[in-house]
Amino acid sequence: MIESLVRGDAVHRAAYVDPAVFALEQERIFRRAWLYVAHESEVPHPGDYVLARLGPDEVILVRREDGGLSLLHNRCAHRGARIVSAPSGNTRQLRCPYHAWTYRLDGSLIGVPLAEGYADPKSLSGLAAVPRVESYRGFVFASHSAQGEPLPQFLGGLKSAFDNLLDRTPAGSVTRFGGSLLLEYRGNWKMFMENAVDLVHPGFVHKSSVEAARAHPEALRSETVTQQGAQMFLANGLRATQWDEVPLHAFPGGHVYMGGFYRQGVIAPEREDPVFERYREALVARHGAEKANAVLAVDRFNNLVWPNVSINARFGAMRVVRPLAADHTVVEVVCFRLDGAPAEMHELTLQFVNLAASPASLVASDDLEIFERCQRGLASGTNEWIDMRRGALGDQHQADGSIVSRGTSELPIRHQFETWKRWLAQ
């Protein structure tokens, strides 16, 4: 039945608006697939914890005394109260504020008050643990399902996005820093993942910020913060033929990445300035000149890890899309420090995130408004089918199973829905 919502050329509007479809997505995708949880640098020491989301549930990622990670449901095994309410902290044990059931960092029960009143206190449960937790080079993913393919296999062709991010660090590691931004919209979560690799919309949706930047050419000769903003706004002003030259790559598993389109830019490899030179030297010291150049030449903008992560390695930024309802989504934006890089680079990362992804962003705010208009439009049943054929004639199937297309193709939408259909049908 669910298969009938996706045809090769179109998708039924129920995929975006129907609460029953949303519930099925939660069960079959967000309770089964590998989902990003947090980064290991957020819990470096024994006892460190952070609250995180795993699909519909709130979970606690804890660093145990043995150095391993536990991922526990934030729900007391007794009456169900949330155990932890601070977003992060350090603790020796987890203790419920209601009746003081107390747990070790691996979730096992230490003790309960009035244990003598239970016929068999040993039979009482500890905190429920998430069955599968794995880290890919420091990025912690988890799955609510005990079965399924291993994480590296799931990440498939998009492992390269994490690899490139780590290759870009002089010290070989990244650290989460700078907090996170949360933005909300009243639209379906898939719209964000589709729009992030839609290269026809910028010329229309972002036209007002392109024009604002064009009207102030002096901004490009101004201090770094202003320059970065102006370059970001201008980059959306390419012509359709130029967008066509930005390649799109789709990989088995629903993952997609797009090429770069910042022809000049504060973190572009061709940049010549003292900060970037210091960074490049540090990178050459780690990799040698040849590999350092190759790493910097990886010119991708958004890397989408299906179902809900977008990574921008060049800017050290990641977005995690959290579905709340068919028509309600929150996007979390986080930053990574390239360990060993000059501190000024990290300011650029923050500035990129502020300008591109804050709720006040001159770019993201227009996208979110469009998602809300789509959601409202799709609520009316005038036409049940949404066309997704743009550029299909140009899709090129590669020997490694990936598909390459021109930038203006709707390949990512078709590809994400093929994957979506497969997960929902299982």
Add this chain to the structure above:
Amino acid sequence: MHAPLELWHRVQAFLFQEARLLDERRFGEWLELYAPDAEYWVPYAGEQQSPKDHVSLFYETVQLLRMRVDRLENELAPLDTPKSRVSHFLSNVTVEDGAELVARAQLLYCEYRREEQRWFAGRSSWRLRPEGASFRIAAKRVDLLNADQDSGHLRFTIPF
């Protein structure tokens, strides 16, 4: 040190004028109140010390603000179609005249767009430079009570 009554009165009138220019969407005149090297900052966290080590909701130079308001006057911005209406309320204004002139006020900000009305509360502070009988804003910071709200924020349009 608290400013004398006359200075307090002039600063307060200046702040009220800023609020009014924003409410009336007179963005060009609004930006005239800012020094060319001014910064406009809305931190993400109340205890935030710097915009350079943590994400912010807004952290903009005057040139970026100019692009922001140019855009709001451009009919093409989906974000501002239909246009937002806002009302800034300032109260509890205090002025300190020390090494620099610092004004503080409580802020209530109401925005109406389509069928939805949103309220924000917080504290604003300004560093001011005297200029003739008036002032220029050298820096403005707005701390919203719910800047780091767990559920995130819908987009912001007209500055606080």
